Amino acid sequence: xxPARKRKIRLVVALSAAVLLAGALVYTxxxxxxxxxxxxxxxxxxxxxxxxxxxxxVDGSVRNTSSGVxxxxxxxxGTTAVPxxxxxxxxxxxxxxxxxxxxxxxxxxxxxxxxxxxxxxxPSKFTEDATQRS
Amino acid sequence: MATVGRALxxxxxxVAFYGVAASIYGAVRGRDEWIASGRRSVxxxxxxxxxxxxxxxxxxxxxxxxxxxxxxxxxxxxxxxxKGAAAWSSQEGSLLLWLWLLSLWxxxxxxxxxxxxxxxxxxxxxxxxxxxxFFAGLLVFRETPFELLAVVPPEGNGLNPLLRHPSMMIxxxxxxxxxxxxxxxxxxxxGALITRQVGAADWIRATRRFALGAWLFLGIGILLGAxxxxxxxxxxxxxxxxxxxxxxxxxxLTGTAFIHSxxxxxxxxMLKIWxxxxxxxxxxxxxxxxxxxxxxxxxxxxxxxxxxxxxxFVILIGILIASSVGLVVLRRNELRSxxxxxxxxxxxxxxxxxxLVLVAMAFVVFWGTFWPLIAEALTGTRRAxxxxxxxxxxVPLAIVLVLLSGIGPVIAWRKATVSNxxxxxxxxxxxxxxxxxxxxxxGAADRPLxxxxxxxxxxxxxxxxxxxxxxxxxxxxMTGENPLAALRSLVARNRRRYGGYLVHVGMALLFVxxxxxxxxxxxxxxxxxxxxxxxxGDYTFTYExxxxxxxxxxxxxxxxxxxxxxDVSRDGRHxxxxxxERGYYPSRDLRGLGPVGRFFEGEATSEIGLDAGLxxxxxxxxTPDIRRLLPTIEEGDRVFAAAAGKLPPALEGQALxxxxxxxxxxxxxxxxxxxxxxxxxxxxxxxxxxxxxxFLGGLIALWxxxxxxxxxxxxxxxxxxxxxxxxx
Numbered sequence: 001x002x003p004a005r006k007r008k009i010r011l012v013v014a015l016s017a018a019v020l021l022a023g024a025l026v027y028t029x030x031x032x033x034x035x036x037x038x039x040x041x042x043x044x045x046x047x048x049x050x051x052x053x054x055x056x057x058v059d060g061s062v063r064n065t066s067s068g069v070x071x072x073x074x075x076x077x078g079t080t081a082v083p084x085x086x087x088x089x090x091x092x093x094x095x096x097x098x099x100x101x102x103x104x105x106x107x108x109x110x111x112x113x114x115x116x117x118x119x120x121x122x123p124s125k126f127t128e129d130a131t132q133r134s
Numbered sequence: 135m136a137t138v139g140r141a142l143x144x145x146x147x148x149v150a151f152y153g154v155a156a157s158i159y160g161a162v163r164g165r166d167e168w169i170a171s172g173r174r175s176v177x178x179x180x181x182x183x184x185x186x187x188x189x190x191x192x193x194x195x196x197x198x199x200x201x202x203x204x205x206x207x208x209x210x211x212x213x214x215x216x217k218g219a220a221a222w223s224s225q226e227g228s229l230l231l232w233l234w235l236l237s238l239w240x241x242x243x244x245x246x247x248x249x250x251x252x253x254x255x256x257x258x259x260x261x262x263x264x265x266x267x268f269f270a271g272l273l274v275f276r277e278t279p280f281e282l283l284a285v286v287p288p289e290g291n292g293l294n295p296l297l298r299h300p301s302m303m304i305x306x307x308x309x310x311x312x313x314x315x316x317x318x319x320x321x322x323x324x325g326a327l328i329t330r331q332v333g334a335a336d337w338i339r340a341t342r343r344f345a346l347g348a349w350l351f352l353g354i355g356i357l358l359g360a361x362x363x364x365x366x367x368x369x370x371x372x373x374x375x376x377x378x379x380x381x382x383x384x385x386x387l388t389g390t391a392f393i394h395s396x397x398x399x400x401x402x403x404m405l406k407i408w409x410x411x412x413x414x415x416x417x418x419x420x421x422x423x424x425x426x427x428x429x430x431x432x433x434x435x436x437x438x439x440x441x442x443x444x445x446x447f448v449i450l451i452g453i454l455i456a457s458s459v460g461l462v463v464l465r466r467n468e469l470r471s472x473x474x475x476x477x478x479x480x481x482x483x484x485x486x487x488x489x490l491v492l493v494a495m496a497f498v499v500f501w502g503t504f505w506p507l508i509a510e511a512l513t514g515t516r517r518a519x520x521x522x523x524x525x526x527x528x529v530p531l532a533i534v535l536v537l538l539s540g541i542g543p544v545i546a547w548r549k550a551t552v553s554n555x556x557x558x559x560x561x562x563x564x565x566x567x568x569x570x571x572x573x574x575x576x577g578a579a580d581r582p583l584x585x586x587x588x589x590x591x592x593x594x595x596x597x598x599x600x601x602x603x604x605x606x607x608x609x610x611x612m613t614g615e616n617p618l619a620a621l622r623s624l625v626a627r628n629r630r631r632y633g634g635y636l637v638h639v640g641m642a643l644l645f646v647x648x649x650x651x652x653x654x655x656x657x658x659x660x661x662x663x664x665x666x667x668x669x670x671g672d673y674t675f676t677y678e679x680x681x682x683x684x685x686x687x688x689x690x691x692x693x694x695x696x697x698x699x700x701d702v703s704r705d706g707r708h709x710x711x712x713x714x715e716r717g718y719y720p721s722r723d724l725r726g727l728g729p730v731g732r733f734f735e736g737e738a739t740s741e742i743g744l745d746a747g748l749x750x751x752x753x754x755x756x757t758p759d760i761r762r763l764l765p766t767i768e769e770g771d772r773v774f775a776a777a778a779g780k781l782p783p784a785l786e787g788q789a790l791x792x793x794x795x796x797x798x799x800x801x802x803x804x805x806x807x808x809x810x811x812x813x814x815x816x817x818x819x820x821x822x823x824x825x826x827x828x829f830l831g832g833l834i835a836l837w838x839x840x841x842x843x844x845x846x847x848x849x850x851x852x853x854x855x856x857x858x859x860x861x862x
Contacts, residue, residue, distance in 0.1 A: 029505055029509070029517075029523070030509070030513070030517070032519055032520075032522070032523045033505060033509060033519045033520075034517060034518055034520070035516070035517050036506055036515075036517060036518045064759055064760075066661055087659065088659035088809075089369065089809055091369060092296055092366075092737075092739050092740050093294075093296060095735075095737075095738070103520065116371075119376070
């Protein structure tokens with residue numbers, strides 16, 4: 001077989017394999033991933049489906065329970081909030097007013113957090129600055 | 135001084151622009167004086183930024199709250215060591231640290247290569263100065279560390295208590311050293327591509343030590359972050375596949391591939407396109423890593439949404455990708471391989487396979503990290519992938535990688551014969567399978583992936599051990615040295631090779647630790663009252679009693695801690711006593727908070743209980759239930775609010791101290807419940823031991839060998855002779 005033809009066949013095989021792999025990766029990623037949502041998006045949430053919720057912990061909403069903590073999460077810029085029930089230990093930086101990411105599943109009127117999924121954003125890179133700058 | 139600091143940065147920006155122009159003009163026109171001037175611009179920037187950084191450091195150490203960044207990230211009660219390190223806990227301080235390290239490393243490499251690579255170095259200088267101009271521009275126009283406050287507060291916010299951990303203070307300089315050092319091979323690769331010198335290996339040799347240094351520093355930075363997470367954060371894990379963690383892993387993976395594959399280019403003149411692509415990708419990923427942390431484009435533990443840095447970074451990364459791809463395509467003829475792969479059973483083939491695995495891992499991590507953006511582009515909604523998805527792909531790849539790291543060092547170059555393979559692999563493979571059989575019989579067969587990692591790890595240790603054993607044997611036969619002296623001279627004569635072997639052993643130990651502690655860890659979250667117990671693995675954790683204490687620093691209340699005494703026993707026998715606690719730091723933000731309540735509304739951090747051992751770690755963290763204290767705290771706030779202004783300040787301070795002591799005593803008297811996380815996890819310590827071995831191996835590989843020193847002396851001697859002859 002001429003080398004040019006051989007190279008062409010190799011290229012076609014390699015590209016086909018790459019396309020197949022990319023397709024498989026997109027498919028498995030879609031199956032394994034949770035929709036990333038804000039509290040407003042969750043108003044139309046389906047029962048039983050999992051979501052990755054991002055928002056701020058509402059001031060005065062944190063209640064310690066026998067198994068963990070209950071709190072409400074609101075939109076970054078807004079007041080729409082949803083209740084979250086979380087079991088287990090919460091991260092150290094978790095507190096009212098701080099931004100959190102948590103994987104939740106709708107059960108009845110509340111959203112149940114998946115164990116170990118609660119992430120509170122690290123305050124090291126940004127401090128909301130109340131001081132007046134010159 | 136802030137004005138001086140800002141002026142130094144503006145000057146650094148101007149010098150960077152001048153240096154870029156001078157270097158390119160000198161290179162194009164062949165004018166050495168302009169090239170030298172471009173190089174000296176880098177030294178000048180290093181001096182200017184050192185000055186700016188020193189001004190910022192002094193402001194932090196003196197608690198000069200007229201600097202906005204000092205007021206936001208430090209306080210008079212912050213311990214001195216952390217005051218110094220608090221400079222890079224802010225966005226602007228981090229960027230200044232980045233620029234400072236870049237200028238120092240750039241100066242070092244350009245000084246080291248000032249008499250080499252005459253055609254490549256000016257373009258590399260221009261690229262490095264381009265990076266310096268970008269970061270200096272950000273510091274001048276977007277995020278200045280020298281912003282002053284109109285009203286100077288008497289006290290600052292303080293360094294976040296979570297960051298008060300030695301490893302967390304060293305972590306950013308290490309990461310940034312890794313990132314900035316990776317821009318050096320990138321810059322020289324661009325220079326080599328522009329000047330059509332990319333096929334030669336001299337630019338690789340000149341920057342190899344910097345690439346290795348970048349790999350080592352970045353690796354140490356990543357591991358320090360993991361250690362901090364394990365020891366300081368109250369969740370007991372060390373890796374969460376967070377986008378920012380992934381961002382640091384990406385250049386490390388491609389950098390690992392690159393420092394292996396350049397050996398093939400040096401020895402056989404192969405894989406030139408691959409190598410230069412890896413170098414360029416690694417440099418770009420280092421900038422991408424900084425971008426991910428600083429821009430907030432992806433939801434992450436570390437990221438935040440208020441940054442203004444996204445657009446400049448996207449433009450920079452776009453330029454890097456476009457110029458890299460364009461130059462590689464334009465220079466494809468110069469990048470043709472001089473040789474072909476002789477056999478799949480050769481060191482070249484194993485290195486190539488190792489590269490493919492590393493790049494596949496990098497691709498998986500990249501894909502998973504950027505999946506929210508990819509999914510949004512494909513489906514219109516953001517979607518996120520969790521740790522199980524990452525584990526599904528990276529764990530099998532990591533097993534193959536560890537296996538290859540045992541095969542690579544001992545297989546022959548060009549083509550391995552059957553007898554060669556038998557001689558090198560029989561004993562290590564037999565030892566690994568024997569260990570696997572024993573572990574399977576002991577119950578490890580339930581976790582096949584972990585078992586595979588143990589077998590591969592044992593294979594690496596055995597094959598590298600065999601290499602050392604044989605090398606020492608040969609030296610003893612040649613010189614009659616004792617075993618220790620033979621080992622020392624064996625390593626000293628080929629530091630790069632044996633340092634690399636040690637790195638492989640360290641990585642194998644690290645991965646075995648990760649596999650064991652992931653597959654066989656037993657974590658429980660439970661709420662206990664004093665006297666109650668919970669079991670984790672073979673251990674029983676009993677919450678014996680509550681503890682509480684008030685800590686002060688320089689006469690000021692630092693934190694209030696509520697904790698527990700936890701007895702750990704195994705089969706009824708006492709193993710250890712642990713004292714986890716949670717510390718509450720007073721809030722500096724007094725809006726809406728009472729004088730008592732503010733002590734419970736600030737940051738809270740976990741002090742974990744840890745009993746680490748070679749065989750297993752026992753770990754615990756606790757969250758006290760302070761609900762019963764809330765009425766007392768609210769009552770205290772009411773009383774102090776009513777007495778506000780009626781008591782002299784000294785008396786008010788005493789009364790507040792007494793109130794807090796009363797609250798602490800009440801906590802103990804209530805026999806409070808607490809939520810505990812208890813974990814028993816095998817072989818975690820081997821992750822840290824493996825890291826230290828990797829570090830030592832890296833240092834050995836980096837250390838200049840006697841050959842290099844001899845070459846240097848010979849070169850100096852030759853230069854002197856030439857000079858003398860010229861005078862004669």
